[in-house]
Amino acid sequence: xxxxxxxxxxxTANDIKKNLNDGDICFAMLTDSxxxxxxxxxxxxxxxxxxxxxxxxxxxMGGIVNGNNPEKISMRLLKEDLEKYAKSIxxxxxxxxxxxxxxxxxxxxxxxxxxxxxxxxxxYDENEYLNGYENVSRVKDKPYxxxxxxxxKVRMIFLAAYMTQIDEKVGLYEKTxxxxxxxxxxxxxxxxxxxxxxxxxxxSNALPESRFEVGHDPFVYxxxxxxxxxxIVQMAQKRGINIGCWFAGHYNCDAEAVVGGVNFAVIASQLxxxxxxxxxDGVRLLKNREIGTLNQDVWDAVVLKTxxxxxNLYRFGAGEDRIIKY
Numbered sequence: 001x002x003x004x005x006x007x008x009x010x011x012t013a014n015d016i017k018k019n020l021n022d023g024d025i026c027f028a029m030l031t032d033s034x035x036x037x038x039x040x041x042x043x044x045x046x047x048x049x050x051x052x053x054x055x056x057x058x059x060x061m062g063g064i065v066n067g068n069n070p071e072k073i074s075m076r077l078l079k080e081d082l083e084k085y086a087k088s089i090x091x092x093x094x095x096x097x098x099x100x101x102x103x104x105x106x107x108x109x110x111x112x113x114x115x116x117x118x119x120x121x122x123x124y125d126e127n128e129y130l131n132g133y134e135n136v137s138r139v140k141d142k143p144y145x146x147x148x149x150x151x152x153k154v155r156m157i158f159l160a161a162y163m164t165q166i167d168e169k170v171g172l173y174e175k176t177x178x179x180x181x182x183x184x185x186x187x188x189x190x191x192x193x194x195x196x197x198x199x200x201x202x203x204s205n206a207l208p209e210s211r212f213e214v215g216h217d218p219f220v221y222x223x224x225x226x227x228x229x230x231x232i233v234q235m236a237q238k239r240g241i242n243i244g245c246w247f248a249g250h251y252n253c254d255a256e257a258v259v260g261g262v263n264f265a266v267i268a269s270q271l272x273x274x275x276x277x278x279x280x281d282g283v284r285l286l287k288n289r290e291i292g293t294l295n296q297d298v299w300d301a302v303v304l305k306t307x308x309x310x311x312n313l314y315r316f317g318a319g320e321d322r323i324i325k326y
Contacts, residue, residue, distance in 0.1 A: 001044045004294050009045055012316050013052035016301055019312060020053060025154060028055050028089065030299035031205070031249025032063030032099065032269035035077060042270055042297055043088040045316055049301060050089040056149075058085050059302075061249040062099025062161075062205030063269065067116030074104035075126055082127075093133065097158045098123050098143050099205040100175070100250060109171040117173055119164055137190075144183050146191045152306060153198045157191045159183065161206040161250075178208045179229050188232045196240030199306050202233070206250040211257065211280040212266065220260045234260050244304060244311055244326045252276040253283040254319050263324050265313070268298050286318040294318070 103118035218227030297317030
């Protein structure tokens with residue numbers, strides 16, 4: 001571990017241990033690493049904190065590769081990087097979702113060059129390791145899934161924020177930031193089909209139809225959003241399901257929002273040099289992320305305290321700790 005991170009690792013571990021009780025869920029969370037040259041440092045830092053607190057798992061919210069390499073190379077790099085993050089903690093467990101640039105390039109498409117190519121089936125196949133985890137429910141050939149911690153009545157829902165369309169024979173490809181109808185139906189009828197008292201965390205790389213994408217929140221009328229995905233989450237909340245928070249990355253900023261009674265939290269990118277992509281005010285942009293300094297790194301240690309209906313986020317590197325109550 002580099003010297004500039006030693007005190008931060010000790011402080012982060014001590015802060016977590018002061019607040020960590022039996023029954024709490026504790027995990028490492030990061031986003032948009034994009035094969036960063038600083039990835040080894042981040043994994044060393046996660047490992048150092050893991051040695052003291054014991055993370056239950058790691059969550060990577062997408063942006064693992066860069067979408068600019070050929071298919072076989074990209075899929076090899078995707079697999080290798082996910083394995084490295086999984087091995088950074090003793091539980092050797094990682095949950096990942098597809099980001100905008102998670103994919104490959106093909107120079108034979110119309111327009112000559114298509115980037116960030118990913119299909120639902122390819123993502124499903126490349127993340128086959130999830131089939132070996134207990135209490136994970138995947139839809140065949142789809143990128144979205146959920147994972148349960150049944151003894152604690154916690155469900156984590158991992159959503160695909162991008163709809164892809166491809167015709168390889170003609171050479172056409174489109175990737176759009178949107179939840180497709182089939183996934184929305186699955187969220188409504190399957191993923192959020194829970195008994196009263198369960199706690200749900202949602203994760204996606206981007207947040208379609210949110211203030212971060214379109215500059216304003218969905219309109220809320222008579223207590224319900226007019227945007228269908230948020231309305232489905234609100235309906236679950238009103239059935240007695242505890243919606244802890246919806247986490248996202250992609251935008252390279254820190255932000256919190258409560259929309260229609262639902263918590264949202266965005267975390268900045270692990271890659272120090274990634275471009276900021278955000279369309280709304282009121283976000284915190286991280287500055288001075290110079291390589292070789294503490295601010296080089298960004299990831300969160302998350303403690304879910306279901307008894308207290310609270311989520312503590314302990315920031316490692318640039319940025320601030322946060323507390324989310326639900």
